[in-house]
Amino acid sequence: MTQVEGAVFYDRSSWGRIQVSDADRLNFLHNQSTNTFNLRKPGEGCDTVFVTSTARTIDLATAYILEDSVILLVSPGLTEKLMKFLDRYIFFADKVKLADITAETQTVSVLGSKSHDIVKELGAAELIAQPYGTHCLVDGIRIAVGSGLATEGYTLISDRAIDLTSKLKDLGATEIDDQAWNQLRVEQGRPMPGTELTDDYNPLEAGLWHTISWNKGCYIGQETIARLDAYNGVKQNLWGIKLNQAVEPGTVVSIADEKVGKITSVVDSIGLAYIRTKAGGAGLQTDLGEIVALPYLTREKQN
Incomplete structure (x- = not known):
């Protein structure tokens, strides 16, 4: 397997970002996906799978719990499908709002043995050694534990006005392209929609x-x-x-x-x-x- 030495980063801005807000947001997500949400606190996060009524996989998503909303990081090309899927289960009395915030935000993952140094330089040293999904906001950048792969690292989400690419390069990280990311994800086994996550398979079969x-x-x-x-x-x-x-x-x-x-x-x-x-x-x-x-x-x- 390819080992990630130093620090590299991958632009995941093509991945979708859905904001789930209002008073019933945690109970709603708790009832619509495989992981637990109703007891989670702001600053926590987790991976969860959205499935059909017969447990066929729709998408593997990462959820970040904020003070007044939840941000779902979803696979490329699936934002609209998931928005429609979730909207079907919002009933009249439910206090839940969905918003596609993909266009105005960006996501970058930092991977490798030196990713902790990058996060420390960004001002989020308290995240080092914290549980997966733990996150905080520093200078407009939401920094979360977890790279999206098995490799150690972090995920950054911010408004597009912030030049994350230049900032990370200045801190010594090297950018990788789609091909390099895909090689890492296959070598490590992360399943993706359209290949491993389809109507033919459920989350147990997919190793989730x-x-x-x-x-x-x-x-x-x-x-x-x-x-x-x-x-x-x-x-x-x-x-x-x-x-x-x-x-x-x-x-x-x-x-x-x-x-x-x-x-x-x-x-x-x-x-x-x-x-x-x-x-x-x-x-x-x-x-x-x-x-x-x-x-x-x-x-x-x-x-």
Whole structure:
């Protein structure tokens, strides 16, 4: 796996930002996604998954709890879809407001072993070693723990009037492009909509157990997820695969001419693939290469 030495940053401004406000915002999000919200305090954050009523994945999002609102960082191209999805569940008496703030804001992720030094220089040293999603506002920049990948780092959100790129370069960080980010996300196993997160898969299959609260009550898709867990119903799992040949997404993974899975993403000699649970997991030898565990993916209850 590519290690991120020093500090690099990636412009995620193409990712969507939805502001959820008004008095019922936390209870509303608590009831619409996989993680817990109703007891969270300003300055906290978490990853959560929005799913259909049958627990098919719509998007993996990051939520930041503010004093009077919640900012949802969502995948590129999914803002409108998620806004419509959420709006369907706002009823007449609900005090919930949705706003697309993508155009007036920007998001940058800082990754690597020196990312802590960057954050210290920005004036947010108190965030170092804090839990994932913890955030604060410094000089108009909201700085949050977590890079969006398994690599240590931080996510910055601000108005577009602030020149984050120049500021980070002045502090010694190097910018990476879409290709480099995608390589990191495949090597680490972060699933994305359109490839690993589709109507064909649920969050358990996608290795997103860390985004699921098992202690809260009903939410959209909860019954299906609970049933899959209770009856060991996860029929396939997302894994890494060390490829022994060049392949394209969609390629079938086989063992002795028996189909056991399908490739979803490829970068160089590593890919992501859904593999049938009964076929096995890490260490499994297939016609396309060895199945390997990746750091972003989880397969056990986290809370």
